[in-house]
Amino acid sequence: MSSSLENIIKKQKVVVVGNGMVGHHFVEQLAQLSAANQAIEITVLSAESRLAYDRVHLSEYFSGKTAEDLAMTDEKTYQDWNVSFQTNAKVVDIDRVEKNVVTESGQVFAYDKLILATGSYPFVPPIPGKDRDHCLVYRTIDDLDDIQASANVSKVGVVIGGGLLGLEAANALTALGLKTHVVEFAPQLMGVQIDAGGGRLLKEKIEALGVQVHTSKATSVIEDGETCRYKLCFSDNTVLETDLILFSAGIRPYDNLAKSFDLELGERGGIVINNQCQTSDENIYAIGECALWNNFIFGLVAPGYSMAKVAAKDIIGEQASFTGADMSTKLKLMGVEVGSIGDAHAKTAGSLTYTYENQPEGVYKKIVVSSDKTKMLGAVLIGDTSEYDSLLQYMLNAIDLPESPETLILPSSGEKPSLGADALPATAMICSCHNVTKDDIISSIDQGACTINDVKTCTKASTGCGGCAALLKNVADTEFASRGVEVKKDICEHFAYSRRELFDIVSVEKIKTFDELLASHGKGHGCEVCKPVTGSILASVWNDYILKKAHLSLQDTNDTYLGNMQKDGTYSVVPRVAGGEITPDKLIVLGQVAKKYNLYTKITGGQRVDLFGARVEELPPIWQELIDAGFETGHAYGKSLRTVKSCVGSTWCRFGVQDSVGMAISLENRYKGLRAPHKIKFGVSGCTRECAEAQSKDIGIIATDKGWNLYICGNGGMKPRHGDLFAIDLDDETLVKYIDCILMFYVRTGDRLQRTSVWMDNMEGGLDYLQQVIIEDSLNLTDHLEQQMAAIVDTYQCEWKTTLSDPEALKRFKPFVNSSKPDSNIIFVQEREQIRPATKDEKATKVLLDTKISQIAEEA
Amino acid sequence: MSNSSIAETHVSETIMANPTKHWLTICKTSDLVKDSGICALIEQGLEEKQVAIFHLPNTEKKIYAVDNYDPIGEANVLYRGIVGSIGDNIVVSSPLYKQHYCLTTGKCLQAEKSIDVFPARIIDEQVQLFV
Ligand code: SRM
Ligand SMILES: Cc1cc2nc3c(=O)[nH]c(=O)nc-3n(C[C@H](O)[C@H](O)[C@H](O)COP(=O)(O)OP(=O)(O)OC[C@H]3O[C@@H](n4cnc5c(N)ncnc54)[C@H](O)[C@@H]3O)c2cc1C
Ligand code: SF4
Ligand code: FES
Numbered sequence: 001m002s003s004s005l006e007n008i009i010k011k012q013k014v015v016v017v018g019n020g021m022v023g024h025h026f027v028e029q030l031a032q033l034s035a036a037n038q039a040i041e042i043t044v045l046s047a048e049s050r051l052a053y054d055r056v057h058l059s060e061y062f063s064g065k066t067a068e069d070l071a072m073t074d075e076k077t078y079q080d081w082n083v084s085f086q087t088n089a090k091v092v093d094i095d096r097v098e099k100n101v102v103t104e105s106g107q108v109f110a111y112d113k114l115i116l117a118t119g120s121y122p123f124v125p126p127i128p129g130k131d132r133d134h135c136l137v138y139r140t141i142d143d144l145d146d147i148q149a150s151a152n153v154s155k156v157g158v159v160i161g162g163g164l165l166g167l168e169a170a171n172a173l174t175a176l177g178l179k180t181h182v183v184e185f186a187p188q189l190m191g192v193q194i195d196a197g198g199g200r201l202l203k204e205k206i207e208a209l210g211v212q213v214h215t216s217k218a219t220s221v222i223e224d225g226e227t228c229r230y231k232l233c234f235s236d237n238t239v240l241e242t243d244l245i246l247f248s249a250g251i252r253p254y255d256n257l258a259k260s261f262d263l264e265l266g267e268r269g270g271i272v273i274n275n276q277c278q279t280s281d282e283n284i285y286a287i288g289e290c291a292l293w294n295n296f297i298f299g300l301v302a303p304g305y306s307m308a309k310v311a312a313k314d315i316i317g318e319q320a321s322f323t324g325a326d327m328s329t330k331l332k333l334m335g336v337e338v339g340s341i342g343d344a345h346a347k348t349a350g351s352l353t354y355t356y357e358n359q360p361e362g363v364y365k366k367i368v369v370s371s372d373k374t375k376m377l378g379a380v381l382i383g384d385t386s387e388y389d390s391l392l393q394y395m396l397n398a399i400d401l402p403e404s405p406e407t408l409i410l411p412s413s414g415e416k417p418s419l420g421a422d423a424l425p426a427t428a429m430i431c432s433c434h435n436v437t438k439d440d441i442i443s444s445i446d447q448g449a450c451t452i453n454d455v456k457t458c459t460k461a462s463t464g465c466g467g468c469a470a471l472l473k474n475v476a477d478t479e480f481a482s483r484g485v486e487v488k489k490d491i492c493e494h495f496a497y498s499r500r501e502l503f504d505i506v507s508v509e510k511i512k513t514f515d516e517l518l519a520s521h522g523k524g525h526g527c528e529v530c531k532p533v534t535g536s537i538l539a540s541v542w543n544d545y546i547l548k549k550a551h552l553s554l555q556d557t558n559d560t561y562l563g564n565m566q567k568d569g570t571y572s573v574v575p576r577v578a579g580g581e582i583t584p585d586k587l588i589v590l591g592q593v594a595k596k597y598n599l600y601t602k603i604t605g606g607q608r609v610d611l612f613g614a615r616v617e618e619l620p621p622i623w624q625e626l627i628d629a630g631f632e633t634g635h636a637y638g639k640s641l642r643t644v645k646s647c648v649g650s651t652w653c654r655f656g657v658q659d660s661v662g663m664a665i666s667l668e669n670r671y672k673g674l675r676a677p678h679k680i681k682f683g684v685s686g687c688t689r690e691c692a693e694a695q696s697k698d699i700g701i702i703a704t705d706k707g708w709n710l711y712i713c714g715n716g717g718m719k720p721r722h723g724d725l726f727a728i729d730l731d732d733e734t735l736v737k738y739i740d741c742i743l744m745f746y747v748r749t750g751d752r753l754q755r756t757s758v759w760m761d762n763m764e765g766g767l768d769y770l771q772q773v774i775i776e777d778s779l780n781l782t783d784h785l786e787q788q789m790a791a792i793v794d795t796y797q798c799e800w801k802t803t804l805s806d807p808e809a810l811k812r813f814k815p816f817v818n819s820s821k822p823d824s825n826i827i828f829v830q831e832r833e834q835i836r837p838a839t840k841d842e843k844a845t846k847v848l849l850d851t852k853i854s855q856i857a858e859e860a
Numbered sequence: 861m862s863n864s865s866i867a868e869t870h871v872s873e874t875i876m877a878n879p880t881k882h883w884l885t886i887c888k889t890s891d892l893v894k895d896s897g898i899c900a901l902i903e904q905g906l907e908e909k910q911v912a913i914f915h916l917p918n919t920e921k922k923i924y925a926v927d928n929y930d931p932i933g934e935a936n937v938l939y940r941g942i943v944g945s946i947g948d949n950i951v952v953s954s955p956l957y958k959q960h961y962c963l964t965t966g967k968c969l970q971a972e973k974s975i976d977v978f979p980a981r982i983i984d985e986q987v988q989l990f991v
Contacts, residue, residue, distance in 0.1 A: 493946070525919060527944035528953035553895035557940040557955035565955055569935040816910070817887045819901040824908060825929075825936050840934065 015111035022288030022304035023117030024052030029312035031081040047090035064722025118254035120289040129222025151176040154243030162189040166248035193340035201364040266292040275321035277311040339385040343378035365409040421478040433464025492529040539675035558637035568837040573611040574636035579664035580607030589629040606643035644668035649686030656686030658703030677750035698756040715757035744785040897939035912939035924963040925980035
């Protein structure tokens with residue numbers, strides 16, 4: 001008793017002000033470090049209405065991510081870690097003598113150690129008119145909600161500030177459908193990270209994407225507009241009309257608390273810290289974007305994480321110090337790749353530069369090397385950052401440069417000196433966000449990590465900005481290979497291969513049947529896993545009729561009977577209603593058939609009609625009538641294209657900007673019958689109101705006034721996922737080309753029963769990688785993918801039509817080989833004027849109000 | 861291997877112990893579907909029994925017959941399942957919820973359930989069940 005009481009008394013109180021990315025990282029570090037001895041009590045006070053979220057990926061909020069997706073923690077996690085927390089709790093007062101802090105609502109929290117992780121706020125230049133409505137900033141989720149709301153009632157948007165964040169904001173405005181301008185005070189874009197040559201090219205590329213860039217412009221006042229809501233007046237007497245203004249003119253540290261309480265500040269702001277991240281009061285630490293180290297504020301998350309780690313260690317008494325951080329960045333702005341490494345402006349005395357510029361292709365590359373040409377000092381890459389990783393490693397690890405350093409950036413006329421994972425020293429920093437070195441990766445593998453995902457979980461590498469994903473994979477794969485680690489991904493006990501490998505085997509070795517595949521690459525007799533997978537692969541590669549004799553036994557019952565089996569062994573009938581458009585005559589036929597065969601009728605969630613309760617023997621006559629009336633199979637049973645949901649679109653709707661129904665029908669007709677790892681659904685909306693819910697589909701298409709925005713890998717179902725914005729303003733032809741390639745790439749590489757959403761979530765390099773493969777054709781594959789799709793489109797057949805003309809296939813649709821009696825265990829009762837399967841009790845007591853059998857007998 | 865010999869003893873015991881039963885011709889071999897199932901209706905008086913018959917020509921026994929009723933899914937569907945092997949067991953996987961039933965012992969591999977197994981043979985292109 002007394003000892004635990006002592007423990008409580010002795011507990012060290014740590015109060016963290018601010019729960020941004022860095023504040024949260026600190027909490028995580030300290031919670032881990034102090035997990036063993038419970039002598040630390042952590043309290044988090046956050047001014048925002050939510051706990052920490054991923055600010056780095058903030059823009060993805062506009063391409064479908066929700067606040068929940070961006071969250072870095074949740075209440076449950078903090079509770080599990082024994083961390084107390086308050087949101088909406090802005091700290092307004094510090095009493096350094098009594099050692100406590102006071103929040104806006106007057107709550108007082110005592111501390112032994114105080115952590116200021118208050119981050120920074122967007123700087124809004126003092127331009128008259130800056131406080132009017134629709135003048136916004138880009139920093140928090142709440143800001144983004146405001147921007148969205150304003151964009152809904154705006155047509156033109158201007159971003160003031162052409163730095164990294166400004167361009168990201170401009171991208172967001174474009175995605176929101178605004179005509180977008182960027183206004184920059186300096187003569188070039190991204191002046192901090194890149195040089196004038198790079199800036200010039202970047203401007204060209206961004207303008208080619210429809211964003212107008214105005215450099216060397218100083219805004220003097222914001223006035224009422226003539227054609228738009230506002231008018232920006234510049235010092236050179238020119239003007240620019242706009243409805244929405246977004247300030248992105250740099251950030252300022254949130255150091256006001258420190259200012260009022262006499263902690264030492266830098267001349268231009270920032271709370272001064274030492275190598276242990278302590279402020280001028282040793283019990284108060286500052287970390288992240290509010291901290292000033294060596295007269296420098298780090299506006300990136302990785303250095304903030306390092307500070308968090310150092311402060312946490314210092315508090316529990318471990319040695320650690322912060323010694324600066326690398327500010328290199330690689331990013332993609334509106335699809336334009338930009339990289340900046342080290343001394344990008346060649347400020348080091350005696351440094352030499354090599355520059356390569358290819359204006360037609362929009363590529364600019366510069367490296368800065370030491371005067372003796374042996375070490376890399378910095379680099380600028382625009383339009384192509386494929387060399388970023390190796391250039392960065394040359395610099396960070398002071399690796400000796402090859403004799404002619406320019407070969408590192410020249411387009412390869414021969415062998416390019418490549419920096420393999422082997423060449424990196426053990427200390428090489430692989431993931432700067434989480435401070436993970438090559439050595440850390442190797443030791444995680446020593447400790448049992450045997451997949452890339454294991455390595456990520458153990459080390460956290462690649463879970464920050466994601467920029468290191470390719471390098472991480474390279475290092476880990478090299479290490480796996482050197483140990484002969486075999487990663488087990490067999491689909492079942494009969495095949496020691498993944499679905500993807502089987503796909504390659506089938507296509508390369510031109511295998512046409514399961515028996516061939518089993519004999520050459522498998523063992524045993526197959527099972528309900530490998531058989532349908534093979535059936536699907538054979539269908540994707542050769543597009544044979546799936547009920548061809550050799551494939552018959554591979555299909556799931558739904559594919560065998562071309563209908564979905566219901567709980568009582570009957571099937572459903574779902575004719576295709578492309579795009580959800582149906583004529584009255586066809587609708588009548590559906591009603592007549594349903595009535596004749598007494599089928600339960602329901603409108604599905606996929607904009608078509610499902611007829612339930614057909615016995616196997618009834619399927620052929622039902623389908624004969626449907627096909628005679630012009631229907632086709634709807635593939636509701638297949639791991640294949642299901643429906644393309646549409647909204648009514650520009651034909652009728654007063655808001656529609658494109659013919660969404662026409663597009664939906666043509667897409668549904670193009671991809672119907674395509675067999676895939678799992679089912680595929682599309683949606684096409686006629687405008688941004690998104691009535692077709694396209695963003696929850698595998699392929700989602702939303703009309704813009706210039707064409708179509710393509711979203712991919714959305715999902716409803718068990719784990720909903722919003723689609724990722726893949727490309728914007730596509731014309732019809734490019735849209736179809738991209739979809740062809742994406743679907744075919746999915747068909748080739750997806751795992752068994754993996755929807756596109758999960759496929760994307762597991763893809764190394766994610767959306768960026770897929771964009772490279774499809775848009776930039778980085779694997780030189782798109783021609784082939786298009787051809788493959790064309791072959792499938794050309795050989796489409798309605799499986800029901802083929803079946804009805806094949807007496808051999810029809811033999812399967814008899815309940816018994818030796819009798820024509822129906823299955824007596826299929827019994828229906830009436831409910832809401834339609835049939836439903838009888839329950840077990842109803843069958844047992846035989847209180848059968850109206851069985852289907854007797855009804856048929858009456859009719860006969 | 862061991863499994864199939866147990867099954868055979870089991871089968872011959874059933875035949876010995878049931879002098880009232882006999883071999884009944886169901887259909888021709890051409891009615892069978894390779895590596896898949898068909899269903900027979902056996903009517904004995906008022907009793908009806910559905911038997912799923914599977915043809916796996918690449919296995920030792922080649923022909924297998926079990927009750928068509930899936931006791932877990934509670935419907936007459938087993939003949940529409942995919943057949944194959946799990947370890948040494950020759951199995952059918954229920955088309956409803958995918959449990960495996962061993963075709964030689966009738967045991968479900970995932971639950972404490974089992975189904976009847978019937979002796980089956982092919983004589984002169986005729987498929988026969990002992991019922
Ligand atoms: C009939 C229908 C429900 C309805 O009455 O509206 C339906 C019925 C079935 N759904 Fe569904 N789904 C139906 C729309 C949906 C939708 C809504 C949509 O498509 O807009 C979804 C969510 C959207 C999505 O897929 O992302 C949906 C998500 C699922 C899932 C979960 C998929 C996932 O990724 O999590 C399954 C299970 C699976 O596929 O593994 C499923 C599976 C099934 C199965 C096949 C289950 C089964 O094996 O028996 C149901 C039988 C269909 C039948 O008998 O015809 N159904 N299902 C809808 C048929 C639409 C059509 O016209 O083809
Ligand atoms: C759109 C965008 C894109 C970015 N992209 C990248 C990128 O690609 N790579 C990269 O490295 N960095 C990027 N950054 C920068 C990165 O997000 C920041 O470096 C990082 O978030 C800093 O973390 P922090 O915890 O120091 O500050 P913040 O994340 O700003 O958190 C500080 C928190 O403290 C709260 N707070 C302030 N004062 C108080 C108070 N008195 N009481 C209580 N709480 C208070 C604030 O409300 C805030 O929630 C990006 C930033 C933005 C906005
Ligand atoms: S999405 Fe647009 S076009 Fe389609 S119905 Fe809705 S408002 Fe109309
Ligand atoms: S470098 Fe950002 S996640 Fe690794």
